[in-house]
Amino acid sequence: MPPDPKTFVQVLILTVGIHLFLFFLTTARSSRMIRGAAIAYFLLYVILLSVAQSADLVELEIIVQSVTGFAVVILAVVFQPELRRGIVSIGDNPLLRRFLGRQSYDAVDEVVEACISMAKRKQGALIAFERQSSLEPYTRNAVKIDGDVKQELLDSIFHTGAALHDGAVILREGRVLCAMAILPLSENDQLASSVGTRHRAALGLTEETDAVVVAVSEETGLISVFQGGTMERRVMREELGDILRARLGGDELAAPSRVERPPLLARLAKVIFGNPMEKLTSLVLAIFIFALAGRAVMGEQTFTVEVQVEAGAGANTIPRRGVLTIVLPSEGLHVASPADGDQIEVRAEASEAELDKISGGLGGVLIVEESWVGNERQVEPSDLSWGLERVQGSLDVRFVTPEALVVKVERYANDQIEPSIQSLAVSADAADAGDFALITLPPASDLLVDSLEFNPARVGVRGPAAVVQAIAADPSVLAFEPIDLTAYSGRGFVERLSIDREKLPEIEIDGELFLRGQLAPRETLITTLELEVALVSFDAARLEGDAPFLPPTELVQVQVMERGLFPEGLPEATRTQMLQEILQFVRENARVFVDVDRALREPGSRAPVEVDAVDPLWRQRLGPYFDEAKTDPASSLRLTVDESTSSIALVRGTKDDDEEK
Helix, strand or coil, rough: CCHHCCCCCCHHHHCCCCCCHHHHHHCCCCHHHHHHHHHHHHHHHHHHHHHHHCCCCCCHHHHHHHHHHHHHHHHHHHHHHHHHHHHHHHHHCCCHHHCCCCCCCHHHHHHHHHHHHHHHCHHHHHHEEEECCCCCCHHHEEEEEEEECCHHHHHHHCCCCCCCCCCCEEEEECEEEEEECCCCCCCCCCCCCCCCCHHHHHHHHHCCCEEEEEEECCCCCCCEEEEEEEEECCCHHHHHHHHHHHHHHHCCCCCCCCCCCCHHHHHHHHHHHHCCCHHHHHHHHHHHHHHHHHHEEEEEEEEEEEEEEEECCCCCCCCCCCCCEECCCCCEEEECCCCCEEEEEEEEEEHHHHHHHCCCCCEEECCHHHEEEECCEECCCHHHHECCECCCCCCEEEEECCCCEEEEEECCCEEECCHHHHHHHEEEEEHHCCCCCCCEECCEEEEEEEEEEEEECCCEEEEEEHHHHHHHHHHHHCCCCCECCCCCCCCEEEEEEEEECCCCCCCEEEECCCCEEEECCCCEEEEEEEECCCCEEHHHHHHHHHCCCCCCEEEEEEEEEEECCCCCCCHHHHHHHHHHHHHHHHHHHHCEEEEEEHHCCCCCCEEEECCCCCCHHHHHEEEEEEEEHCCCCEEEEEEHHHHHHHHHEECCHHHHHHHHC
C-alpha cells in the first residue's frame, strides 16, 4: 500500500526540522563535538532499542526508554554554553542574511589592501573571518572594537609597538569585532619547526571551526591563507582577494555598491538545493524517525481465545497463544461458566509495535479469588492479564463475543457409586469402543465377563453437582480411558482405571479404582454337524393324545465350539484322535429339539430350534486326554444352532396321520 499525501507532508516537515537542528549545531562552538555527541547518542539509542524489541529483551527496552529523558537533559546541561551561543547566533547566520538580502561592507577589499601594505613593511598580522561556526569564545578576553573594516584601522592595530598588535583580529559581518584575541595553537606534530606561533594559531583555529584566517609573516612578509586545518603559503598579493572570496563563499561580505544581490528566487533555490548531502542526510533520518513513530501509532486487532481451567499452586499464570486461562485458587472448585473449551472473541488496541509482538495470538490469564465461589461475577477485560508469553500492560482489550464475560465458580459435589459391569465394551479393535470403557484383548483370548469386578466395589466421585447426580442415578454414565490387555499372557489381570477427560473433563475419583478379571483361551469352531430335530413338551399329556404337530423331517446345522480343550504343542495325531472323540460324544449326547409348548404359545410359520448344553456332561464322558481341561473352569464345549437352520417349519397333524405316513 503506497504512502498517502499526509505521509509525504509529515516526512517533509520532519526533514526540514532535522536540517534546521543540524544547522543550529554548526552555529555553536565545538560544533563537531556537539554533533558527534548527538549522533552517537542517537545511534546508541536506536541500536539498543531495536535490539531490545527484536530480541524481546523487556528489561533492556524499559531501561533504554527510561534513560532517554535523563540523557537529553544531561547533554543539554553539559553543552549549555555552546547551545546558548548557538541560539544567539542563529539570527546572525550568513544563510539567513543571504535569504533576507541583508548587505554588508566590502570587507574583503579592505583586508586585502591592509595585508598587502603590512606585507611590504614586514609587519605581522593575524585576521580571522567568522563564518557559520561562532568565534564568540575567543572574543571573551579580547578588546572589543565593533568598527567598520578599514585598511587604516587594521594597520594601526597591527602596527609594531601598538598596544593591540599581539593576538588576532576577528571579523564578523564586515565589522571588526575585537582585537588581541588569543587563538588555539595547532597540535599537529607534522608541522615544520619554522612555522611560527602566529601561523600555528591560525591553523589551530581552522582545525576547530570553519573560519578563514589570513596571516602576514613578520619575518618574511609572506601572506598565508588558512581554512579547514590546511595552510596555503606564499599567496600572491594580486590573488589574495580572489582566494579570500572563494574561501568565504563569493559575495558573503561584498558591499552593495560593489556586488549586485541575486534575486529572491535565486536565493531561495540556493537554500533549497544547496548542500545536497546535508539535506539527504536529513531526509534519511526523517524517514527512519517517522518509521519508528509509526510503530507507536495506535491500532487494533481481533483475536479468538479458548477457555482453559487450571487450579492450584502449579497452575499456569503466563499468557499463552490463543488461550484464556482461568486459574482457580484450589483443586476443589470448578468453573460452571464459561465451559472449558469455549471460544471467546476479543479485540486488542495498542501501538503497532505492541500488536506486532502478539501477531501470532493473544493470551489472557484470570486469577479467581476465593470470594467468587458460589456467585456469578461479570469479569471486565481489565481484570485479566493480557499478552503473549509475558504480561503487556499497554494492551487495551475488550470482549466482542460475548460482549460480557460472566464467570460462575462452584465447589465440587461428592457421592458414592457402584460402577456398572454391564456397561463394559469388549473389543480387539479400538474402532468398536463403547460408552463405558474399551477393553482390548490379546489375539487368542476372550474375557470371562462373569469374572469382572471393581476394587473397591464402591467409589467416591467428585465433580459438578449435576454431573455427579447423573452418575449416581446411572453409573454407566461413567467413562474411562481404554484398557489394553494385549500384553497379558496369563489368565488373571488387574488394571487401574482413569477417567476419560474428553467425555468427563471435570470428574475426579477419590482414591484409586481397579478392574479385576479373568482371561480365557478364545472359543473356536471345531466343525458343523447335521442332526435330527425332535419335538419335546414339558406337558406329558400333550404328547399322549393327538400330536399338535407332525415330527420334523429336516436336519439342522449344529456348530461344535470348544475353549481350552486342546493343550498347546499337541501332536497332530493326538489332536485328531481327541477331535474324533469329541464328535462321537456330540453325536451320541446332543439333543436338538423344538419346544412344542413354546411353538403353541408363539404361533407362526416357523418354530425356533434349541440344543441342550453338554457341559458338564463332557467332563464326565470324555477320555483321559481331556483330564487337564476338565479341571479348568474356563474350558468349555458348547453347541449352537447355525443361523441358517435356527428355525424350522412345523406342520399341524395327528398321530394317525403320522402312522399313515
